Amino acid sequence: MKEMELYIHIPFCMKKCNYCDFLSAPADEKSQSAYMEGLNREIAYYGKAQKGRELSTIYIGGGTPSWMQESYIESLMEEVYRQFPVRKDAEITIECNPGTLTRSKLECYRQLGVNRLSIGLQSADNEELKLLGRIHTYEIFLRNYELARECGFSNINVDLMDSLPGHTPEKFFETLKRAVSLGPEHISCYSLMIEEGTPFYDRYKFDMVKLRAGIEPEELPSEDTAFQIGKMTQDVLEKSGYARYEISNYAKKGYEGRHNIGYWQRREYLGVGLGASSLLEETRYSNLRGLKEYIEASYYIEGRTMYDGHLGRQIRCTSLHEQADGLSRQAQMEEFMFLGLRMTEGIEKGRFYQAFGYSVNFVYQEAIDRLTEQELLVETPVRLYLTERGMDLNNYVVRQFLL
Numbered sequence: 477m478k479e480m481e482l483y484i485h486i487p488f489c490m491k492k493c494n495y496c497d498f499l500s501a502p503a504d505e506k507s508q509s510a511y512m513e514g515l516n517r518e519i520a521y522y523g524k525a526q527k528g529r530e531l532s533t534i535y536i537g538g539g540t541p542s543w544m545q546e547s548y549i550e551s552l553m554e555e556v557y558r559q560f561p562v563r564k565d566a567e568i569t570i571e572c573n574p575g576t577l578t579r580s581k582l583e584c585y586r587q588l589g590v591n592r593l594s595i596g597l598q599s600a601d602n603e604e605l606k607l608l609g610r611i612h613t614y615e616i617f618l619r620n621y622e623l624a625r626e627c628g629f630s631n632i633n634v635d636l637m638d639s640l641p642g643h644t645p646e647k648f649f650e651t652l653k654r655a656v657s658l659g660p661e662h663i664s665c666y667s668l669m670i671e672e673g674t675p676f677y678d679r680y681k682f683d684m685v686k687l688r689a690g691i692e693p694e695e696l697p698s699e700d701t702a703f704q705i706g707k708m709t710q711d712v713l714e715k716s717g718y719a720r721y722e723i724s725n726y727a728k729k730g731y732e733g734r735h736n737i738g739y740w741q742r743r744e745y746l747g748v749g750l751g752a753s754s755l756l757e758e759t760r761y762s763n764l765r766g767l768k769e770y771i772e773a774s775y776y777i778e779g780r781t782m783y784d785g786h787l788g789r790q791i792r793c794t795s796l797h798e799q800a801d802g803l804s805r806q807a808q809m810e811e812f813m814f815l816g817l818r819m820t821e822g823i824e825k826g827r828f829y830q831a832f833g834y835s836v837n838f839v840y841q842e843a844i845d846r847l848t849e850q851e852l853l854v855e856t857p858v859r860l861y862l863t864e865r866g867m868d869l870n871n872y873v874v875r876q877f878l879l
C-alpha cells in the first residue's frame with residue numbers, strides 16, 4: 477500500500493506570542509467547534525480522494541492543539557482512523573504548550589494512539605518567557621513534562637529557542653542544561669526570527685537593520701554571538717547523548733522525528749486544515765488561510781483545476797486550495813538537494829537516480845567539485861553530506877544547487 481504522511485493544523489492559541497507569525501490566533505468556542513467540524517469534513521473528503529493510501533506518520537500541529545478540548549481531538553482522530561489505514565508502527569505526534577495540558581488530556585491522547593509529544597518550552601528563564609509573551613513559566617512546564625511521563629509518554633521532544641534578545645552562550649547554556657537534565661528523547665533548537673507584523677518586529681527592527689549592515693546590535697545577539705551559541709548548543713547536546721541529525725534537531729538514538737524526516741526526504745504528505753500545505757504527485761498545495769472562508773468552503777469540497785503559470789497548464793486541486801504549484805523536474809531536483817542536505821546524513825545518490833533517472837553527479841558535478849574543494853561537502857560512493865562548516869553555511873551551500 478502506498479504510504480503518505482498526514483499533517484493536521486489546529487490554528488488556535490490561548491494568546492498570541494510576541495514573535496509569532498504562524499497561522500494561529502485565539503478563538504472563541506463557537507469558532508473552534510465550527511473549525512473542527514470543517515477539519516473532519518476535509519479528512520473525510522481525502523479519505524475518498526486518497527483512498528488506498530496508508531498513513532506512516534500523523535502530526536497534529538499548530539497553533540496549540542493541546543489547548544483544544546479533548547473531545548475535539550478525539551473526534552478528529554476517530555475520523556482519521558475511519559478514513560485511512562494507519563501503519564501499526566506509525567509515529568503520531570501532538571504539539572503541546574505548557575499551561576494547557578492536563579492528566580485527562582494526556583490519557584486521552586494515549587488512548588487515541590498518540591505516541592509522541594512535542595512540548596514548546598522555548599526557554600527555562602521566566603523573564604525570557606515573559607518577554608516572548610508565552611503563557612507559561614518554567615515551573616509550569618516542569619509539572620506538565622512530569623505529568624506526561626507519568627501518563628506513559630516515552631517519546632518527548634522539547635522545543636527550545638536561541639538567539640533571544642540579550643542571549644549569550646552562557647545564558648542559553650542555562651536553558652539547555654535544564655532541558656538536558658530532564659532527558660527528553662528529542663530536542664529542537666531554533667533561533668528566534670524577527671518577522672514583520674509581530675510586536676517583536678516593531679521592537680527590534682532597528683537592531684535587524686544594524687545586523688544586516690554588520691553593525692553591533694543593541695539587544696539581539698550579533699552574528700558572532702549567534703554562531704557561538706550554535707556551537708555551544710551542538711557541543712553540549714552531543715556530549716549529553718543527543719546526535720544532531722538535522723540543522724536544528726537533535727535526538728537520542730532511534731528517536732529522530734520521522735514525520736519531519738519525511739519532509740526533508742520529499743516523501744508525500746497531505747496537510748489538512750487552515751493554510752496547511754501538501755506535497756502530492758509533485759505538486760505543492762496550500763489551503764485557504766481565512767478561517768471563515770475555510771469553514772464555508774469545507775461544506776462543499778470538490779475537485780477543481782487551477783492554471784499553473786510556471787508549468788503553463790491546468791493542474792488538479794480542490795476548492796479548499798488557495799494555491800497549487802506543479803513542480804518542474806528542475807524544481808524537484810533542487811528541492812531534493814536543499815532539503816536532503818539539511819540532514820547530517822545528507823542525500824543518498826541512489827535515491828536521486830531512482831527519482832530522476834540521472835545520476836546526481838551528472839546533474840551537479842560542478843557544484844559538487846566546488847563545494848568539496850571548499851570543504852563544505854563530503855562525497856562518498858553512495859552519499860553526499862555537508863561538513864560541519866557546510867551546515868553553518870547552509871544558505872550559501874543550497875544556492876549552489878539551483879539549476
Ligand code: SF4
Nearest residue numbers: 489492493496500539
Ligand atoms: S504558542 Fe506557538 S503558535 Fe501559538 S502564538 Fe505562541 S508561538 Fe505562535
